[in-house]
Amino acid sequence: MDVARRIIRKSLLKQASEIVACSRYSSKPPNPPIKDPPTVQQRSTPVPHEGHKERIPRIGDDGYAVTLMGAVKPKDDQIFHAMGSCYELCSFIGLAREHAHENGHSYVEYLKRIQTLLIDISVAISNCSYNPPNTHNSTPVLPMVSPSPLSIKGTTFSKRHVAELEEWIVEFSETLPPVEHFVIPGGGLVSAELHVALSVCRRTERKVLPLVRDGNLDGEVLVYLNRLAEFLFVISRVASHVDGAVESVYTPKSSPSTPTTSNISSS
Template sequence: MVFRRLFRPQVSTLLRQYCDKKPPQEYFNRDGDRGTSKTLTSDTLPKDSKIFEAIGAAEELLSHIGLAREYAQEAEHEYSDKLKRIQTIIIDLSTAISRSNDQAKKIIPKNYTKELEDWILEYSKQLPPPEQYIIPGGGIPSASLHVARAVCRRTERVIVPLVNEGHLHNEALIYLNRLSDFLFIVSRMAAKLDKRTESIYIPKPDEKVQAQ
């Protein structure tokens, strides 16, 4: 009687369904064990090729912006939705890089860059003019955006050869250039929202500093 109560028909059916399930899909494969990988156009290339270097940089940028977005959400900063929008475009960019050997390569629309420019103008009106060199900091949200900007600059550098060789449309380079400007502006906005004072590097009178 106790046995019957414990193993009612519904329970035994669930157990049978569980046991009949196929093994879970593996989370790894061995395709890249020899130092090569495939693009979306099925080209097999070394993992240190210019294309995978660019894809990797774009993925790093995507992740750092994701981290900055999490900090922004915790601090209830309104620009977090803009960061999510940017992440979707970076995925498009990564896709375009992976298809760079395709004649019908994906083009980053110009309105994406225009969107960034509008946001830059919107925030710049709310901020004092930038000093010659702002030391990254100003709170966790601001500092994380400075890191994302540095990664954006590196991503920009590694796709230059792909653009120069005609593998990638120039609009991708323009977008990243404008994105680094936006990340700089929004890092300053984050410091302002957190009521943090920006740290300024003041060079000696006869010294020049590389512009940000």
């Protein structure tokens, strides 16, 4: 009997080891095919949710989204990368604007003006590679957003917006000492928030560049974002000045370990 048990046990162990080896080295099953993007009408159909009376359309659950002009595209499309960065930039500027308002900074309305133009740019980005909707999906998806002048294909982004930023840069730069060292982000809460907005602005440039390069977006938008980054840097220093904060500058490791600072409020 013991001999029979040992034979059965040995056989079972061998089968188990073969199963483990097969599962370890076998290739994964192919991914299921990606479904065709649903139409706007299909995506707008609400799905009832047990225990809730609200109408939840669940738009975007399938990995697709609808542009402001009604085109259905995958969420990783370059258009949504650019729009997302643009809106993130607008949001960080809004955060800095609220704190700047609390501290009585003079450039608050300038930031609001910039936010308005960023929304216009987002609408223009949404209109890139635009295909006119047919009668089946012509229902507007986001009716709360008013059409922007840039939403008309072929409309250019006015150069006066860039000129406006340049005037502001000169205006505020005259109140600051020249930059002699690399400025470390910080120098007070508002200044730090504006540095974050500056970083997001540079990323937005990189996301917008392919659309401009392919001729789908006016190149003046790229110029505006480049100038906006410069403006955000200037007023981040202004924010430190107004709040009486100390502006920290970069000190190489080969230099003395004592941090180098520049109190621009004394200028």
